[in-house]
Amino acid sequence: MKILITGGAGFIGSHVVRLFVTKYPDYQILNLDALTYAGNLENLRDIEAAPNYRFVKGDITDPAFVDALFAEEKPDAVIHLAAESHVDRSITDPLAFVRTNVLGTVHLLDAARRLWQPAGYDGHTFYHVSTDEVYGSLDFGPDLFTEATPYDPRSPYSASKASSDHFVRAWHHTYGLPVKLSNCSNNYGPNHFPEKLIPLAIHRLRTGQPVPVYGRGENVRDWLFVKDHATAIDAVFHRGRLGDTYNIGGVNEWQNLKLIELLCDEVDEQTGQPAGTSRQLITFVQDRAGHDLRYAIDSAKIMSELGWKPSVTFEQGLRQTVAWYLENQAWLDSVTSGAYQTYYQGQYGRGASPAPAR
Ligand code: NAD
Ligand code: TYD
Numbered sequence: 001m002k003i004l005i006t007g008g009a010g011f012i013g014s015h016v017v018r019l020f021v022t023k024y025p026d027y028q029i030l031n032l033d034a035l036t037y038a039g040n041l042e043n044l045r046d047i048e049a050a051p052n053y054r055f056v057k058g059d060i061t062d063p064a065f066v067d068a069l070f071a072e073e074k075p076d077a078v079i080h081l082a083a084e085s086h087v088d089r090s091i092t093d094p095l096a097f098v099r100t101n102v103l104g105t106v107h108l109l110d111a112a113r114r115l116w117q118p119a120g121y122d123g124h125t126f127y128h129v130s131t132d133e134v135y136g137s138l139d140f141g142p143d144l145f146t147e148a149t150p151y152d153p154r155s156p157y158s159a160s161k162a163s164s165d166h167f168v169r170a171w172h173h174t175y176g177l178p179v180k181l182s183n184c185s186n187n188y189g190p191n192h193f194p195e196k197l198i199p200l201a202i203h204r205l206r207t208g209q210p211v212p213v214y215g216r217g218e219n220v221r222d223w224l225f226v227k228d229h230a231t232a233i234d235a236v237f238h239r240g241r242l243g244d245t246y247n248i249g250g251v252n253e254w255q256n257l258k259l260i261e262l263l264c265d266e267v268d269e270q271t272g273q274p275a276g277t278s279r280q281l282i283t284f285v286q287d288r289a290g291h292d293l294r295y296a297i298d299s300a301k302i303m304s305e306l307g308w309k310p311s312v313t314f315e316q317g318l319r320q321t322v323a324w325y326l327e328n329q330a331w332l333d334s335v336t337s338g339a340y341q342t343y344y345q346g347q348y349g350r351g352a353s354p355a356p357a358r
Contacts, residue, residue, distance in 0.1 A: 002028040004075035006060060006108065007082030009039035011192045012129070015230040016079065017044060021053045023234070028052050030073060033082065034059040042331060043191045060104035063111075070111040077125040078112055079237060080105065083164075086195050087133075087157045091289055094156035101160035102167070109171040117175065127180045127237050128168045132222070132247065133158035134183060137292035140220070144298035145183075147245050154290050165245075178242045182233065185249040185297045189226030189317065190324040194336060198223075198318075201260055202325045203332050205267045205278045215287030217257030220294040224250035225317035228310040235306040246306070249297025252314045257282075266322045 003020065007013040008031030021029050029052055033039045047053055058065045060082050082104060084090065084097045109126065116124045135145040136152030153162040171177040192199040201211045232248045240246055264278035302308045325332060
């Protein structure tokens with residue numbers, strides 16, 4: 001089986017590529033990635049010479065390129081992760097999200113349909129990796145997102161992912177394309193670009209810079225270790241039902257401020273700094289526009305139907321993650337060089353605001 005994995009040089013994609021290349025030596029894994037700011041082939045150095053792995057540089061927003069690739073490579077299956085993935089960037093450049101997440105997904109869907117439909121869809125799968133943010137925002141309380149929760153996206157990022165999910169289902173219902181979807185909560189772990197909260201905080205603590213907490217730091221996210229997301233994708237790809245969606249989450253809700261305090265303490269411990277040193281860098285800044293209050297996932301379906309569960313506790317995952325960033329400072333330095341500085345301090349720099357009442 002030849003599997004086209006899109007976005008394989010990114011954070012989650014690189015863990016999925018590594019899992020499939022090493023676990024399934026009989027599969028051919030073709031990694032298609034445009035290598036945007038978020039794509040980094042360093043993430044895959046350890047497996048790049050594997051005989052069942054190949055990388056192709058290309059842009060899913062270019063239909064001629066996508067068509068030529070499908071005609072030449074004839075993939076049996078697609079696992080689609082390529083996307084613009086950061087909410088803050090989507091607020092300042094929403095069109096990039098429409099182009100890649102919506103149009104790019106439609107180009108892939110239609111290329112797969114045109115390649116597979118003539119001889120029948122048997123043995124083929126188009127798997128779209130999506131986010132829980134399509135469901136909108138929860139209040140504080142016991143509610144969880146289930147697979148039946150109505151879509152209610154609020155940010156340009158989540159609207160673009162919701163739209164792409166709808167197109168995936170439309171290709172299933174209209175053309176019979178054999179699709180699967182999963183909607184996952186916030187991931188963390190090695191190789192995460194330091195614009196997202198956890199790697200950003202570790203990077204800034206490591207370099208003695210303030211760690212920005214949006215608003216009052218009360219927003220809640222449900223964190224899952226990236227390698228556990230990769231094993232969930234493996235389970236859905238191989239055993240999930242066609243046409244179905246599976247929610248994936250860590251049963252691991254944290255308020256941002258509590259999470260950052262935990263991270264500070266972990267960094268102090270692993271660097272041998274006196275306890276409390278890192279917490280002094282916590283800085284409250286202007287809130288994100290339209291900041292979703294709470295995400296929390298009900299993973300009962302994937303756990304009961306596919307037997308998947310996370311392999312690490314949050315404490316273990318976070319410890320491994322902090323250790324990885326401290327041991328891989330060269331990776332962080334390379335991805336936080338020139339372009340990142342301009343991006344972070346220019347367009348997205350946030351002024352400090354008074355500390356909220358605690
Ligand atoms: P990422 O930003 O780290 O990586 C995205 C990858 O896609 C990069 O390698 C980039 O070069 C590539 N890419 C972007 N535009 C492209 C284009 N036009 N053509 C080809 N390649 C392109 O993202 P991630 O965090 O690894 O997320 C991967 C997928 O998982 C996304 O679809 C995202 O919506 C979804 N997801 C992410 C999370 C999370 O917490 N990060 C949670 C749930 C779902
Ligand atoms: P992020 O990692 O950007 O993921 P998402 O917005 O997709 O959930 O942000 C996680 C949470 O952390 C979110 O509530 C916004 C908040 N946040 C901060 O408080 N400070 C930061 O510097 C960043 C990047 C995020």
